[in-house]
Amino acid sequence: MVLDRDKLGELYGKVGMGNQTMLGIMGRNRDISVGEIFVIYSQRDGTERVFFFRVLGLENYLRHVDDIGGVAGTLMVEGDAYLSGIERNMLLSVNGKMLGYAQQTNGKWTFMSPRRLPDHLASVYRPMPGISDEQIRTMLATQTDGHIYIGDLQVGEDTLDVPVLIPSEFLPMHVGIFGSTGSGKSNLMMVLIKSIIDSNMGLTGVSDDKRLTLSAFCIDPHDEFAKGVDKYGIQSIVETMDDKTRKEVVGDFYYLTTHKKATPREVKRYAREIRVQWNEIQPRDLYSIMEFTPQMSSFIDTQYSQHREDWIENILDMTDDPAGTPSGTLNAVKRRLGLLERSPIFEKRCSSILDDIFHAMESGRILVVNTSLMSDMEQFLLTTIVTRTLSDMRRALKSSGTLGDFERQGYMRLPSQFFSRVKTQAKSFYGIGGITDDLPVRDPRNLPVILVTVEEAPSILNPELMRGQSVFKDISRQGRKFNIGLLVVSQQVSVLDNVILSQMNTEINLRLGNEREIRACIENASVNISGFENEFRVMSRGECIVTASYRELPLSVRIPLFDSVFEKDMNDYKGKKTGSTKKHEL
């Protein structure tokens, strides 16, 4: 099939010369912006290839200055030197990067890493909104398809109608969202939550068998998600749904908060209060969020092995260091546990929210967790407990052949009171064909993908804490076996632990604060984006570069404002049969 070249965009010029990092284009000399994509059509031996070249820097002339350094030197040393007519020449030298090429085989487009270069005099096109969208969408399908919509492909200053999505099967391999304050992380989170809902409803993404039901535990430190920042929030989606859809997709609640009383009335209907019992906390949870001396942790471990889930209560009741424990250890541990004593959400006896969280996460729900009234430590501890509980449940499942095995495994791994309460429910999620003990269990990889957001990630995913018995270390390495992924949200990359960084397979890089973070981001990216420094420097809010280990092409994406995507799609939430796939349209 021969490609309609007019659909590639506006003809810009011809390739004069070039290599992987530089393109000499004979073309119209006019503004080219950093981040711009040039699309180069090349045909050789009957094979059509379309190369993608990203502009990373410009020189407005190309007069073969072999030694730019030398010229700069001359300009310095010879104070009277000038440069003649440099902006007038027709041949532009554009620094950038050959990202790869799309190639059609048997009617299907694939995308290849840049092992070749376009021919000389190949035509260079500049993709244009309204002209190139469909063609680019087709050619880049393998690079942009998936289930979770992030935003639309950006080319320079324009945005094409080419939606960029993340395939749900890669979510358990962890996603990073990096951006300085004000870069648009919160808005992105809301867009993602919406995309998850849409995906569960079958509204977005490719309709294939790979689509998994998705659950997400979304920490909302500023209580922005439910009501939104401007006009709409997640609450708007929930309210727009008809009763049936809401019941199927949202359930009875989606909003968790510390103080239900302080919740606006319309949200309150979907709210639950966050309460966790001391006996649902394990020593590991604390080790994951704060540092303990070896004396302290050995003391705690001893107490835990003696008293199991009552360990906290017991320690808090003790008055003297037990024999064999260095003096002062008890007091030090008690000081740390003071957090729990003072906290309104961690209580000795209460009706725990963990059961609800477990149920929601195994049912393909999203939870917006308002942590704005919690201390940082409470927020971290909650995230940890939830993550550990959910993963230990699935771990117990993974090591079992039958539901009977599962029950034994569950009691071994999880606090017994909690497990007693949820085990019947769990068996209904995990068993195949019923809940009797002899029935086989399901593979966790067929269960909903659970995404847990880790906000202010450097506080818990730092090298110091990850050195110890951090719950997150296990999840980073093994999450994909249990279909549990971390959504790591951070203003910084440089301070995150290598274990989590190396296990991350999708990065959404928003505008970054400083050169050090830019460098860290580039080094961490799953695709080689060296040379993109300038692009990071000129990025504005809501723009991001998406890199993924399963894609060759780093994608520049413009994230829409939540309000605009909601307004566009709001009709889809009413009386819609779930399970149908809607084609994307702008």
Added chain:
Amino acid sequence: MLERILTTKFRDTLKLLFADITNQQDRMDEEKFSEDEVRIKERLLDTIDLYPPDVLLDDDFLVAAIDGSGTDNFMMLDDIRVHLLSTATVVLDSKSRDGCFFEPLSTITIMQQLGSQPHLDAHWHSGVRNDARNKLAETLENIYPLKDVVDIVMPFFRDHTDGIVSSKSDFTGTIYEEYVPELTDMETLITRAQMLTNPVVHDELRKVSEYAAARNVLTSDLRPKYLLLDGALSVFMHFARKYPSMPSGFMLRDLAELARREGVILCAVSKNHTIPFAHRIAKTAQDLFGEDAKWFCHLPCEDDPGGGLHIIEDRTYIPPELAVPYLFSFSQENRPSRIDFDRIWWLENVFVPNDPIATRQNEKALFRDLEFMSRDARWYGYPVALALAHESCKLSYEDLRLARDISKDVRRELGLVDRKIEPMRVDYNL
């Protein structure tokens, strides 16, 4: 072969050779140089007065420059040779008032005045007897804008005979009389017929292309102050006939005359030249004026006050017929370059008889401009217009490969039978 080259015997041969050169040539030159040294120091060398970097010139001016490139071996079709020629004209505006020094004129202006740049042309001839000469004459006639051969040849005779032979009728009674029939036809102007090798043909084509471009500049409305050519203003004379042995020699004089009439300063700059003792003159200049001084040095001929230099006594081609060469250096990074001016213009505009001081002032004003147009950081010390012209016309290896690909394609398109069209492989080039 290699085993011979690697022997000590070969090294010894070379040693002997170099010793010989030192003994005979260098020593002789050294003696000659010492005879000239005082004169060079005191009369011929001088520093250049510099315009300050932020100068506002009273009269901003245009500089035009022309360069050409090409290959004599673009394609071979059996015994047919195809030459490829490229010529580029660049016109810059000194623009001191805008602060963007020596900015190229807009492409549109250049297009309107000179046609699109650079020019690309092809030429061919076969190995059939006289075909090279035939075809060469034909192409030259095509290329050069002035068509009447008599008009082309007369400027040379006017300048050369100091006006005695100034029209065709003046040939009567002169040594040229017997050649008049040959002086009216392009083909018979080529008097080096026996030596029309492929490189000679190519050279002539290139020169004439450049001269044609220069003539177009002179007849345009642009009126540059300077017109720069690449190379020297040399005219190669026929030994017996005492006039140029190739049409390009006449054309150069036609250009010189036209330039004078239009008030354009014609000069030719060469980085690669064979002026002996350029390095010694440079050293002398450095000793005199300091390490990073910018300087020029006149190379006089026999007719100039004080006569010719000893160091160039037996080099008959320096100074060239009807030209005045200088050496100059605008940057200590490069070896000195050579610049030639039209001698007739020079006598009228630079040289003041019996007034060396006034002459020097004229020279200084000239080099001051030339230096000013040579400060581009990319080619510091070399006139930027020439550098840009060179960049614009040069045919890279890549360009040629592509041009050859295209020519093959065109032949296919025309349905021409495939002959052996590849140029000979280098390693097969016996």
